[in-house]
Amino acid sequence: MATVQGWTDMRSLSLQVITGRWFLMFASFLIMVAAGATNMFGLYSSEIKSTxxxxxxxxxLLNFFKDFGSNVGILSGLINELTSPWVVLAIGAILNLFRYLMIWFSITKRVVRLTVWQMYLYICISANSQSFANTDSLVTCVKNFSESHDIVLGILKSYVGLSRAITTLLYSAICYDDTKALILLIGWLSATISVVFL
Structure with a gap:
């Protein structure tokens, strides 16, 4: 009987940890680290230019449309108000994966070359994935830590800046100097982390 009670207590504790606000904060740190990697355009822009x-x-102009798309968070905010946070995170993961796969397909010439305005349009729309991750992480953490929301916002936004350094180290360790592999790394890593914490 004591063994059954022990397993029940352990399962209850595990469920409390996974659904608790501190685990959510940890998940938000990882999501913000992955979402900030979308700003590493300078590392692979020369590959786009030459290929x-x-x-x-x-x-x-391509960089402008990328920045414009990533900083306009109206759609992600509206979706966050109307649905659950996991929906916002899932949409952001899909947009992010689509963006980097399309860039990779274009660079490796696996798709017909897109016209410039098509590239601007799809980069702008798919770059919005960063605002989906930001909205989901920031709004959820502010709701859970309302008494110290300013500290939480500062910490979470600092992880976006740290993400460039972390992703650069991963890129150096895994991809060596292959910028085509970097594009895939940024795409699948961010989407995978978002999907894991749905």
Whole structure:
């Protein structure tokens, strides 16, 4: 009888840890680390420039549309208000994976070369994946830690900056200097972390 009670207590404790606000904070740290890797455009932009044949002006406009898409969070905020946080995270993971797969397909010439305006449009839409991860993590943590929301916001946003350093180290360790592999690494790593914590 004591063994059954012990397993029940252990299962209850495990469930409490996984559904608790501190585990959610840990998950948000990892999600923000992965979401911040989307700002590593400078590491693979030369590959886009040389492979697809864009000039520097076109590349700068591509970067502008990437930044524009990643900083407009209206859609993610509306979806977060109407649905559960896991829906927002799932949409962000899908957009992120789509974005980097399309860039990788374009660079490796596995798809027909997109026109410049098509590339701008899909980069802008798919770059919005970062705002989905940000909205989900920030809003959920602020609701769970409402008494110290300013500290939570500061810590979470600092992980976005740290993510570039962490992803660069992973890139150096795993991919060596293969920027095509970096594009895939950023795409699947961010999507995988989001899916794990749905």
């Amino acid at each position: 697809i044949g864009y000039d520097q002006t076109t590349l700068n």
